[in-house]
Amino acid sequence: MRWIPVNTDAVPVPLLALAGLGVTFETPNGTVTAVEAVNLAVGAGECLGIVGESGAGKTQLFLAVTGLLEANGRSRGSARFRGQELLGRSAAELDRVRGALIGMVFQDPMSALTPHLCVGDQIAEVRVRHLGESWGAARASARRLLERVHVADAARRMHQFPYELSGGMRQRVMIALALAAGPQLLIADEPTTALDVTIQAQILALLLELKRSAELALVLITHDLGAVAGLADRVAVMRHGRIIETATVARILKEPRDPYTLTLLPSASAFSAAAAGTAPAAAAAAALTVSHLTVDFPIARGLFARPLRLRAVNDVTLELAAGESLALVGESGCGKSTLVRAVLQLLAPVSGRVAWLGRELGTMPKEELRALRPQLQIIFQDPLASLDGRQRVDEIVGEGLRVHARKLTAAARGAAVRSALERVGLEAALGERYPHELSGGQCQRVAIARAMILAPQLLVCDEPLSALDIPTQQQIVALLAQLKREAGLCLLFVSHNLAVVQQLCERVLVMYLGHTMELAPAPLMYATPRHPYTQELMNALPLADPQLQPARLARVRDGEPPSALAPPSGCVYRSRCAHALAVCAAHTPPWEEVSAGHRIACHRWRELPAWKPEIPQLRE
Amino acid sequence: MAEGSAAALWNLAGRRLGARRAVRVALTVLALIVLVALVGPRFSPWGFDSLDWQHLAQPPSTVAAHWFGSDRLGRDLFVRTLYGVRLSLLISVLATLVSLVIGVAWGAVAGFSGPRTDGFMMRIVDVLYALPYLFIVIILSSLFARGSLTVLLVTLGAVGWLTTARIVRGQTVSLKRREFIEAARALGLTEGAILVRHLLPNLLGPVLVYATLTVPQMILFESFLSFLGLGVQEPQASLGNLIYVGAQEMQSAPWMLIVPAAFIVALLVCLNVLGDALRDALDPREY
Numbered sequence: 001m002r003w004i005p006v007n008t009d010a011v012p013v014p015l016l017a018l019a020g021l022g023v024t025f026e027t028p029n030g031t032v033t034a035v036e037a038v039n040l041a042v043g044a045g046e047c048l049g050i051v052g053e054s055g056a057g058k059t060q061l062f063l064a065v066t067g068l069l070e071a072n073g074r075s076r077g078s079a080r081f082r083g084q085e086l087l088g089r090s091a092a093e094l095d096r097v098r099g100a101l102i103g104m105v106f107q108d109p110m111s112a113l114t115p116h117l118c119v120g121d122q123i124a125e126v127r128v129r130h131l132g133e134s135w136g137a138a139r140a141s142a143r144r145l146l147e148r149v150h151v152a153d154a155a156r157r158m159h160q161f162p163y164e165l166s167g168g169m170r171q172r173v174m175i176a177l178a179l180a181a182g183p184q185l186l187i188a189d190e191p192t193t194a195l196d197v198t199i200q201a202q203i204l205a206l207l208l209e210l211k212r213s214a215e216l217a218l219v220l221i222t223h224d225l226g227a228v229a230g231l232a233d234r235v236a237v238m239r240h241g242r243i244i245e246t247a248t249v250a251r252i253l254k255e256p257r258d259p260y261t262l263t264l265l266p267s268a269s270a271f272s273a274a275a276a277g278t279a280p281a282a283a284a285a286a287a288l289t290v291s292h293l294t295v296d297f298p299i300a301r302g303l304f305a306r307p308l309r310l311r312a313v314n315d316v317t318l319e320l321a322a323g324e325s326l327a328l329v330g331e332s333g334c335g336k337s338t339l340v341r342a343v344l345q346l347l348a349p350v351s352g353r354v355a356w357l358g359r360e361l362g363t364m365p366k367e368e369l370r371a372l373r374p375q376l377q378i379i380f381q382d383p384l385a386s387l388d389g390r391q392r393v394d395e396i397v398g399e400g401l402r403v404h405a406r407k408l409t410a411a412a413r414g415a416a417v418r419s420a421l422e423r424v425g426l427e428a429a430l431g432e433r434y435p436h437e438l439s440g441g442q443c444q445r446v447a448i449a450r451a452m453i454l455a456p457q458l459l460v461c462d463e464p465l466s467a468l469d470i471p472t473q474q475q476i477v478a479l480l481a482q483l484k485r486e487a488g489l490c491l492l493f494v495s496h497n498l499a500v501v502q503q504l505c506e507r508v509l510v511m512y513l514g515h516t517m518e519l520a521p522a523p524l525m526y527a528t529p530r531h532p533y534t535q536e537l538m539n540a541l542p543l544a545d546p547q548l549q550p551a552r553l554a555r556v557r558d559g560e561p562p563s564a565l566a567p568p569s570g571c572v573y574r575s576r577c578a579h580a581l582a583v584c585a586a587h588t589p590p591w592e593e594v595s596a597g598h599r600i601a602c603h604r605w606r607e608l609p610a611w612k613p614e615i616p617q618l619r620e
Numbered sequence: 621m622a623e624g625s626a627a628a629l630w631n632l633a634g635r636r637l638g639a640r641r642a643v644r645v646a647l648t649v650l651a652l653i654v655l656v657a658l659v660g661p662r663f664s665p666w667g668f669d670s671l672d673w674q675h676l677a678q679p680p681s682t683v684a685a686h687w688f689g690s691d692r693l694g695r696d697l698f699v700r701t702l703y704g705v706r707l708s709l710l711i712s713v714l715a716t717l718v719s720l721v722i723g724v725a726w727g728a729v730a731g732f733s734g735p736r737t738d739g740f741m742m743r744i745v746d747v748l749y750a751l752p753y754l755f756i757v758i759i760l761s762s763l764f765a766r767g768s769l770t771v772l773l774v775t776l777g778a779v780g781w782l783t784t785a786r787i788v789r790g791q792t793v794s795l796k797r798r799e800f801i802e803a804a805r806a807l808g809l810t811e812g813a814i815l816v817r818h819l820l821p822n823l824l825g826p827v828l829v830y831a832t833l834t835v836p837q838m839i840l841f842e843s844f845l846s847f848l849g850l851g852v853q854e855p856q857a858s859l860g861n862l863i864y865v866g867a868q869e870m871q872s873a874p875w876m877l878i879v880p881a882a883f884i885v886a887l888l889v890c891l892n893v894l895g896d897a898l899r900d901a902l903d904p905r906e907y
Contacts, residue, residue, distance in 0.1 A: 391821075
């Protein structure tokens, strides 16, 4: 029998058919079942979304198809690609399929690309290996492929190494690599999860374009149902290793068979102003005052050269009333995390003042600041990394009390820890575990308990959701909203995604390259964003609507923030702005007041056309 | 440091270690050698420096209870070798402890301090590294009593802590950027408390591995110094000077070389197997 017939006329439908495919792992604690008897088919040119929480088995399912399971993994059942069985094939046989007929894109392009080879050679290697091209011809093809995935300046990029590229650019290279041998099926495993919303939209737009132009079947594995809605023809929802339903996107959104399915959809359907937080109480006294805060990072340049200064935060002024919540939104590298760290005095600013309840934090003696710390708490992006892996959960949560309530007896502290754990929805018995034994959502709850046990008045949340699954995100948002209500917390919420902050925050501040772009009450910001950058962020939000979303993706503009070491003159956003004029390059726009509480830094906000919100048709 | 965390570390590492046969063999051999070294000499009628004029340079046999034979002066090799094992192990373990205490403190403080203190402290390490240690040893041993145990410990420790300091400093620098350190600072812990409560426990794994691999190095180094006549002096026996004497008699009395050499090889292999396995068992990627 010939392995993979060359004659494509004889290709039976479907392209990929899985029947009773199961995956188990042999571990020291016995056999673990990751996937149970999955039946699934992908037609030629079709886009199938596989949606589910982490641990649902969606990645293992396709690793089994491509024969890339870990050594202790076993697959059974059948996976037929163009009628040929893939399971049980030798590595040599599979190599003629993997990379050649089935392309793969992984979540983390940094670890999926070889660090010591320039990207051009990595792509060319696939052409040489699978198509027998000469290296010269293969390099020319690699350049065409890079252009096809919209890598700007492809000729130069060919010779760059993965570490020299931005995250979005790396993912484009990864896609070019997967496409190099002209596959019929592309498997993309969480291709946009590690990316900013804007870059996610660009990558999704690229995948949509490829799917339409290249007769490419696409399997898109993701935890975010919203992200695939505009792309997938059909969606299969996975949970606990099983497929719980398979249907078209429209059908799944309108009448899901399983209520679980809709929990995979980001709840904040953006653009509905009514869902936003209540308007701030007028003229409350400011609890937190930040004025003209500027933070630099020195970039060392060898022993004798003077270090460069990277301006991470540039002249930011803001106020936060007691009990009020402010969201800081922008792409990675915009300085939002640096800003909140400087507010908490975890970083020293170059200039500017931070005052909490009228007391200036920067000039305060260290002892006084330490005594004030319980009022100002923070939770971090990576819940596991923010917990000390060598401490038990109850030690972690009780740590603040050990420092600030020394007179407390061990028993009283234990009781406080248990009640703090219960308050964040964890069983007190979890206190005896270690962080690595918990799930991501549980770790984040532990981090919240560690902060809340000190009864803070300001809780800084630094991207606390972006490492979590959609259902877990919603639980954490609900928890934070509840804590905010009960304790009258001030929240300073950092996120790259406008949608996730909507339920929590009364005001939104948009930042770009260390500069503030727009500040507005949340309802106003979501209904009528004035700044072109805010509008770009809004357009990038995935909309769970198969009718509207493809057109929105088609409008997505390529572009990434420039290096903060060489920011554009005048308005820093002008290099990406669709409306930039000469004046934008010449002068820095003033921080103007549009209406009460609404400020903007844009020369042209008066003349620009109004932004129209798009309302999803299918979901309420 | 909390007992709970240490217990978990040991449980996890212990379970992984126990699962490997090479480790079980190495541990058994090591325990046997230590046991024999401690109680073995009691069963022999000879002391480590008693002379038996009737049996000079006798090959191993049961005659006159010279089980491993005797040397040119009629001293019993069984007893001398076991005394040598004791002394070599004692010196190497103590020297490792000395180098750990200095190295961990120096490296952790350097890594945790600002760039200026860090640079200053690590340049001192660089300078000390650059000095030829053998030269220092010769000076030290000519200034003080030759073969003094203290001098030997100071010498070995002085050389050993430099590498420990570098390893610990590297670990500290990467740990201090982690978010849990920032979280501790936001909780209001003092820098000292962060160092003790969060940094040191997390350094424990790599340091332990390094220590296990340092002990055999120290045994070798001590033997080397004794071989050169700079270490343990006759009639005291260490594995190093036994091998030195044995090497001179290699052709006429090969057992004088083979017996101590076999012990040193067994010790080194066991300790290295243990160290490697410990490194795998404590690998943070396995969490």
